[in-house]
Amino acid sequence: MIRVENIVKNFEGRNVLNGVSMTMEQGKITCLIGPSGSGKTTLLRTLTLLEPADSGQLYIEGVKYDFPLDGPLRVPPWPGITVVFQSLFLWPHLTMRENIMLPARRAGLPNVHERLEEIVAFFEMAPFIDRYPNEASRGQQQRVALARALMLNPKYVFLDEITSALDVEQVAKVLEYLQKLRDTGIGIFIITHLLGFARRASDQILFLNDGKIEESGGPEILVNPQSVRLKNFVQLIEAAS
Numbered sequence: 001m002i003r004v005e006n007i008v009k010n011f012e013g014r015n016v017l018n019g020v021s022m023t024m025e026q027g028k029i030t031c032l033i034g035p036s037g038s039g040k041t042t043l044l045r046t047l048t049l050l051e052p053a054d055s056g057q058l059y060i061e062g063v064k065y066d067f068p069l070d071g072p073l074r075v076p077p078w079p080g081i082t083v084v085f086q087s088l089f090l091w092p093h094l095t096m097r098e099n100i101m102l103p104a105r106r107a108g109l110p111n112v113h114e115r116l117e118e119i120v121a122f123f124e125m126a127p128f129i130d131r132y133p134n135e136a137s138r139g140q141q142q143r144v145a146l147a148r149a150l151m152l153n154p155k156y157v158f159l160d161e162i163t164s165a166l167d168v169e170q171v172a173k174v175l176e177y178l179q180k181l182r183d184t185g186i187g188i189f190i191i192t193h194l195l196g197f198a199r200r201a202s203d204q205i206l207f208l209n210d211g212k213i214e215e216s217g218g219p220e221i222l223v224n225p226q227s228v229r230l231k232n233f234v235q236l237i238e239a240a241s
């Protein structure tokens, strides 16, 4: 389980996260939704320790990180938790296969070839695995970025709006994989504007507004929002899609 309590984060004197508390679990999909600028990416970066908070506590599988950190991390959480960003950061001069293999080799993980075969099958990547990123569609690149993260055998995967640049069919494919991944026991944390996906597939939805979790619960909160702000947000997104 990953849990944060009372996370506060300021940038240049401006408050971005204002007392966020939440939990997420392995084998579950947690969707984080909220207006642009509400602090979603900052929360993801705090949960993954890419950006330490100013105050509050983070617990990753029982290991406590107290903010502000008092020095270098004694127990780094990576690659047990791993992040896929919207800009996929694939290396253009390496084939997709090499892109997927490199971090796993560097980490000295065992059985990388067997794992690669499994993951290629899981993501149906055989037809394009030996191409370079610029010879593949955005959806294929997306699968490669996910596959590369999974090669590290994480317990949790964090995804920041990874589907924004995809067309409808590619989105459907990636989301289908995320559900399969959840069923393998991986905890998934996804920032998304796809409320349909959040409603169908998520175990938990968190609505972040102005640096606070304004409302949280199961998919039903999108159907029957309690707060006016979530109600307005849902209407706004649905009107735009």
Ligand code: ADP
Pocket: 011, 012, 016, 034, 035, 036, 037, 038, 039, 040, 041, 042, 043
């Ligand atoms: P979201 O992902 O919900 O759109 P972000 O977490 O990216 O929101 O940003 C929340 C606010 O924090 C924004 O106003 C953004 O400009 C500000 N912010 C984010 N990162 C930084 C940073 N490194 N330095 C200064 N301000 C930042």
Ligand code: MG
Pocket: 040, 041, 042, 160
């Ligand atoms: Mg963001």
